[in-house]
Amino acid sequence: MSAFSVTEPSARSKGIAAVLVFLYAFITLLPLLWIISTGFKTGPDSISYPPKVIFTPSIEGYVNLFTSRTRINEEDRATLSPPANFAEAIVRERDMVITGPSRFGERFLNSVIIGFGSTFLSIFLGTLAAYAFSRFRVPLKDDLMFFILSTRMMPPIAVAIPIFLMFRSLGLSDTHLGMILLYTGVNISLAVWLLKGFIDEIPREYEEAALIDGYTRFQAFRKVVLPQAATGIASTAIFCLIFAWNEYAFAVLLTSGTAQTAPPFIPTIIGVGGQDWPAVAAGATIFLLPVMIFTILLRKHLLRGITFGAVRK
């Protein structure tokens, strides 16, 4: 009788696996750790060589991120009243005063509106389209599905110029609506294809039972299909949100003020008063949070979504 078992790996292989997983996690998370730690460094610490792993934390980066400042000279400084709050105090030490809030808040809010707005729209339209493709006899179904997929075959930026011109003549340039429509347009093919797969997996008999139980088709869709497609909808929503949230090229091209999202804004912080890496890193850290939280909240669904077809039946 050997100690070999099919189901239970040996302690040694478990140990090796643990080390590999830990190493992999460390390597992937290293840039993230670096960004988060840079956000809490002072300006000189952030560019010191060799890089500092151990440092005195400071929230200077975050203060700089959220404020606009201007330099003052020695005499003016003496005339000022004592700093009203901790942010003012930090800024004063660097011979500056706060002149107002920075644009980061609005840009971040733009990202939230455009990212979640386009995700919602992609999922809403995608679910209805996927249901129709899954259940009804749609004329030219296969061709339409291929057409939808084909919009994904070309890098979206390849059509940047036509889109730029279209947006300009339609008055959509630098508007929230324009960006929501654009990201929805890019995401919807992914959404339709993913969701169709999930809805195909739900047996029709459930809807048929609901039809006989006295419900209309739309009510059956809402009460029986949607709850069962929740897993698929959640994982599709994560994919859509990640794309819309991170998108940079179109955001640079099509937005400049009102509707500018965080990705094109964060690099511009660097130009305000020297190379302000802590402020950039602070912006990046805050920018990472919503998608991270959203993904962690839906993590259970995401994992189930990925293995959905494999475990069912």
Place this chain on the structure above:
Amino acid sequence: MAEVVLSALTKSFGATKALSDVSMTIPDGSFVVLLGPTGAGKSTTLRLIAGLDKPDSGDVRIAGSSVVGDMPAQRDVAMVFQQYSLYPHMTVRDNLAFPLRSPILNRPEDEIRKRVAEVASVLRIAHKLDNKATQLSGGEMQRVSIGRALVRAPRIYLMDEPLSSLDAALRAELRIELKRIHQDLGATFLYVTHDQVEAMTMATHVGVLDHGRLVQFGTPREIYENPVSTYVATRLGQPRINFLPADLFGPARAGATQIGLRPEHILQGEGPEARVIRVEHLGDQTRLHLHLAGNDLITLSDPHTTLKPGDLLAIRPEDPLWFDASGNRLP
């Protein structure tokens, strides 16, 4: 409760003809059982009545008016699916309440609670009411699915092999329960089964389908005693009817090529001698496998028989059924 009339129903799926020209009247308060092998069109008939599929031609009338243009919800029918089709994201209680909460019925919650409790106790699933539908065993799922039909009082109950995955004891109990519902409520049933006991004990009428055609419709006794063809004759009877060359026991009736012998058509003790091949003791009955002049046949014997393989047994037909070369019954 209502009379359901099918007239000249035809339905094809692509090149396959699922039903052709089926006409049948399901009288108000009757219990009609559909028999036939897989692919005979039994489930298609249920789906056309329920409105899940549209007939290519023909009409379905419930209580005198055509329902072909109606949505399933408007037809007021209940259906038990072979695959249970319980809503997996709901509890058993919510599954049972689902039809009563529909926009069409929309019963008050206290009535729903009462009705669900009644049905659950009849089907012995009261202790599972707060379980998720997916946490049930096959038999429990089937009972919930029957329950979802029974909470309503529809114009007709359509049931597609509703007792197939239950154990024998529960199946016998529910058979009686369904029969009681049929008798007490005067409910109309259209019921698909493969089980002979269900067909014989529950049905007021039996319809036999063959490749989408209704080949015979009558009382269970008629179907059993006067089948119109060899096909219908094989639908009922345990053990199955034996088909033998028409002239095996002497001169055949004009035009007959085979005779059909059920065990009660075989008289033991006189006639040509058959050899006993095997004796099966089933408890309440004993089956004899016999061999006679190159033909195998099965009949029944007294449960306490002393016959054993190798013995000889004289047999003679009595009032057999005569069939022609294409399997049709001769008068």
